[in-house]
Amino acid sequence: MLALASLSGAADADWARAGAPYADLAVLGGIAIDSASRDAARELVARGREEFLPDDPLAFVDAQLAALGGAPIRAGMNVRSATVDPIREAAAICADHDAVLEINAHCRQGELCAVGCGETLLRDRDRLATYVAAAADAGATVSVKMRAEVDGVDPSATARAVADAGADVIHVDAMDSEPLIADVAAAADAFVLANNGVRDRATAWEYLAYGADGVSVGRPSDDPTVLERVARAVTDWRGHEHRDADSDGEVPG
Structure with missing residues (x-):
């Protein structure tokens, strides 16, 4: 399967509809949903980054997912929070829309990490698992977006812990450690999406050969030439002799 990965300040319903002819899943956001993460997002905007900062972030989640009703693509919403209750509320909204x-x-921006968001959660595995369990209890299909190459973090152990807590999808930014996808896929009973540098057949097939169930496209997700090329590669892989016949390439839930 092919997913469109979230892009702060850019990945909205219109962006998802534009990518719908090529992709199976579009993850909107990221969006800060509690006060601490929103304060951090404002600091990011002040230094020139794009961020979604609506007056009511949960209403924004609801409205954006509603705007994709009837679209030929499944939606997801990437959220940041320093506290668990907004995660639970956002998950309930996603469940209402059959969204992820x-x-x-x-995220590795210093402002977000300082308040306990983004990759900081990878160093606090228990808190991350609590977030996952809360979202799963609210009825949502749950994905965790994580990155490789974080000092002191074992990605395989983290993937196993969040899968045990109820995560359905592990969305891994492999950075420059593409073979790590094989370790994550072996460690966690979850659907594995591989991200970073996916542009063509070669990059998509590399991740799929390592055991990923699908790939995601980040920065070029608004480039139909790239999306068409990757979509064709994913389709071709489904018929490839090394493809696991038991995998249908669809996100569970």
Whole structure:
């Protein structure tokens, strides 16, 4: 399967509809949903980054997912929070829309990490598992977006812990450690999405050969030439002799 990965300040319903002819899943956001993460997002905006900062972030989640009703693509929403209750609320909204709630344990901006968001969660595995369990209890299909190459973090152990807590999807930014996808896929009973540098057949097939169930496209997700090329590669892989015949390439839930 092919997913469109979230892009702060850019990945909204219109962006998802534009990518719908090529992809199976579009993860909107990321969006800060509690006061601490929103304060951090404002600091990011002040230094020139794009961020979604609506007056009511949960209403934004609801409205954006509603805007994709009837679209030929499944939606998800990538969220950041320093506290668990907004995660639970956002997950309930996602469940109402049959959307994926993606917990952001990925962002590495200092402002977000300082308040306990993003990749900080990878160093606090128990808190991350609590977020996952809360989202799963709210009825949502749960994804965790994580990154490789974080000092002191074992990605395989983290993937196993969040899968045990109820995560359906592990969305891994492999950075420059592409073979790590094989370790994550072996460690966790979850659907594995591989991200970073996916542009063509070669990059998509590399991740799929390592055991990923699908790949995601980040920065070029608004480039139809790239999306068409990757979509064709994913389709071709499904018929490839090394493809696991038991996998249908669809996100569970």
